[in-house]
Amino acid sequence: MISVTVYGGANEIGGNKILVESEDTRVMLDFGRRMGYFNEFFDEFLQPRSKSGIRDYVKLGVLPELDGIYRDFFVNMFSEFPPERVLDEDEFPRAKDYWKCDLKSYDEYTEKEGKPYLDAVFVSHAHFDHIQDISYLSPKIPVYCTEETKLLAKVVTDVSKGGSDHEFFEYGDYEIALKGENYRTLFPGSPEVNKKKYDDTPLKKHDHLDIRFTQRKDIAEERDYMPMRYGEELRLGDIRIKTIKTDHSVPGSCAFVLKEEKNILYTGDIRFHGDEDKTLEHFINQIDSKIDVLIIEGTRIDSERRVTEKDVKDELTMKFQDIEKLIFVDFPWKDLQRFNTVLKASKENGRILVVDPRLAYMLFRFHLKYPSKYPDPRQLDNVAVYKRRQNSMLYSMSDYKKIDAGYLHDWGRNSAKSDENILRIKDKIDQGTATQEEELAWSLAVDHIENGVPAFEIKDSPEKYVLMINFWRMNELFDLSGGNGDLKGSHYVKCMCEPFNEEMQVDENKLINWLDRFKIGYDFTVNEDGNKILERSHVSGHASRPELKEMVKRLLPGVIIPIHTTNPREFVNIASEIESETGHSTEVIIPEEGVRYDL
Numbered sequence: 182m183i184s185v186t187v188y189g190g191a192n193e194i195g196g197n198k199i200l201v202e203s204e205d206t207r208v209m210l211d212f213g214r215r216m217g218y219f220n221e222f223f224d225e226f227l228q229p230r231s232k233s234g235i236r237d238y239v240k241l242g243v244l245p246e247l248d249g250i251y252r253d254f255f256v257n258m259f260s261e262f263p264p265e266r267v268l269d270e271d272e273f274p275r276a277k278d279y280w281k282c283d284l285k286s287y288d289e290y291t292e293k294e295g296k297p298y299l300d301a302v303f304v305s306h307a308h309f310d311h312i313q314d315i316s317y318l319s320p321k322i323p324v325y326c327t328e329e330t331k332l333l334a335k336v337v338t339d340v341s342k343g344g345s346d347h348e349f350f351e352y353g354d355y356e357i358a359l360k361g362e363n364y365r366t367l368f369p370g371s372p373e374v375n376k377k378k379y380d381d382t383p384l385k386k387h388d389h390l391d392i393r394f395t396q397r398k399d400i401a402e403e404r405d406y407m408p409m410r411y412g413e414e415l416r417l418g419d420i421r422i423k424t425i426k427t428d429h430s431v432p433g434s435c436a437f438v439l440k441e442e443k444n445i446l447y448t449g450d451i452r453f454h455g456d457e458d459k460t461l462e463h464f465i466n467q468i469d470s471k472i473d474v475l476i477i478e479g480t481r482i483d484s485e486r487r488v489t490e491k492d493v494k495d496e497l498t499m500k501f502q503d504i505e506k507l508i509f510v511d512f513p514w515k516d517l518q519r520f521n522t523v524l525k526a527s528k529e530n531g532r533i534l535v536v537d538p539r540l541a542y543m544l545f546r547f548h549l550k551y552p553s554k555y556p557d558p559r560q561l562d563n564v565a566v567y568k569r570r571q572n573s574m575l576y577s578m579s580d581y582k583k584i585d586a587g588y589l590h591d592w593g594r595n596s597a598k599s600d601e602n603i604l605r606i607k608d609k610i611d612q613g614t615a616t617q618e619e620e621l622a623w624s625l626a627v628d629h630i631e632n633g634v635p636a637f638e639i640k641d642s643p644e645k646y647v648l649m650i651n652f653w654r655m656n657e658l659f660d661l662s663g664g665n666g667d668l669k670g671s672h673y674v675k676c677m678c679e680p681f682n683e684e685m686q687v688d689e690n691k692l693i694n695w696l697d698r699f700k701i702g703y704d705f706t707v708n709e710d711g712n713k714i715l716e717r718s719h720v721s722g723h724a725s726r727p728e729l730k731e732m733v734k735r736l737l738p739g740v741i742i743p744i745h746t747t748n749p750r751e752f753v754n755i756a757s758e759i760e761s762e763t764g765h766s767t768e769v770i771i772p773e774e775g776v777r778y779d780l
């Protein structure tokens with residue numbers, strides 16, 4: 182007997198959290214952030230209160246109310262430091278309800294029951310809507326995914342801002358401690374929540390405090406990520422789980438087949454984009470058992486459009502030919518396939534592709550791990566990293582901390598230890614005290630700073646370059662434009678998905694304002710409200726309706742559970758079309774959040 186409960190991804194795009202339970206095993210398929218739902222409440226200046234642990238999230242339904250899965254500290258954060266130590270006798274009873282969390286943490290549950298509630302999490306790929314909320318799970322729960330997903334999770338952690346909701350790869354300990362007597366505050370001695378201080382470096386000024394304000398990344402612990410190879414099958418209790426290679430817009434994506442009395446296929450996010458190992462055929466061929474239950478994504482269930490990555494390449498190559506001056510290209514930095522597409526189109530037009538430091542860092546990390554599959558980005562023809570003007574605004578070497586320096590973006594937060602300044606690393610190298618990682622960091626930083634492309638070079642020969650840019654880098658246009666402040670003859674090409682929420686639409690309108698102000702060309706249509714909509718050279722990371730239907734038709738499952746879509750009902754139509762074509766009938770379960778379906 183096996184059952185499925187969808188805690189995220191029901192009737193919404195992303196945020197997949199799907200619990201599969203058998204007689205003696207429980208696994209979670211993805212544990213992503215419900216971005217859409219989350220953004221229904223939060224906003225730029227209304228952010229979650231990270232120091233209230235998981236309480237706010239659970240109350241709101243961003244996180245499921247489940248015993249036995251969450252990190253102990255986030256459930257019991259005030260137990261070591263009871264509020265009655267701060268509040269007086271009269272206040273405490275009235276204020277205390279919010280300190281109490283009725284959930285049992287992983288540790289409490291496991292101790293009481295003698296075994297954990299959840300045996301493992303299986304992650305299909307490293308997009309936030311599939312991975313982010315792992316931050317709140319106990320690090321004792323193993324996370325299974327492909328090796329590339331693990332690596333990408335690390336890269337994303339390295340370049341992200343940090344904070345308790347970004348601890349899906351590394352995590353640190355928190356504690357509540359008193360502010361030291363000499364702490365410069367109106368109320369020394371009052372408690373504060375912070376990340377635990379670990380290091381035993383000699384005390385410096387202010388270090389006599391119980392607390393430290395930033396956690397040192399180099400002592401953060403890694404979660405228990407267990408890499409699986411494509412085709413590998415493992416057994417957890419009475420469920421066997423097999424990893425199936427899929428194509429999506431990030432490296433390392435996979436689907437899972439769970440085999441028990443009934444076999445379940447969970448697609449993750451999936452597309453079929455034509456290249457040799459990225460066809461529906463290739464996907465189906467990996468599945469060696471009859472599928473009884475298909476948990477299928479339906480992001481693009483309303484779209485008939487079938488485009489391949491090669492179509493995008495051809496379109497870009499053509500488009501680039503007609504652009505006289507600088508070409509701006511906007512594409513997601515985690516999409517290595519898209520990077521290769523844009524690079525090919527750039528090369529065919531004899532241009533150099535100048536990329537974002539985050540992409541350069543990702544390429545470099547993938548190169549270190551898979552040297553034969555991913556070349557050293559420093560050696561790639563027609564690729565360079567953009568060098569921004571900052572701090573002194575003079576391109577002075579000391580303007581660049583490691584976190585700004587191309588191939589090692591954010592390096593300072595982890596591998597090269599706590600020192601962020603590349604010049605001080607150089608000192609260590611001169612003194613012979615640098616670590617290997619620091620030497621690598623230095624050589625990369627120098628490469629970036631010496632060979633990075635500054636705006637003035639692009640301004641002088643715009644026809645030589647394709648520049649990767651996005652809305653948040655629009656103030657680079659000041660440096661990229663000439664004396665008269667325009668970039669006439671340049672063109673902006675969008676290579677990513679359409680805005681799917683209001684916030685993105687607002688940003689796109691602002692982006693258009695920038696393009697207009699600097700006289701940069703772009704292709705657009707006008708919608709019924711009179712708004713300009715940018716045209717895109719893009720293939721989505723998701724299969725179209727005809728492809729989804731074809732997949733169902735090939736698998737002929739007994740049950741379909743549509744997830745990751747706002748139109749799950751369309752699968753009922755697909756099922757009835759298939760029934761009239763083949764005579765095979767399929768039950769469609771439109772999942773409701775938190776409802777358990779016994780299969």
Ligand SMILES: [Zn+2]
Nearest residue numbers: 195308310450
């Ligand atoms: Zn997704």
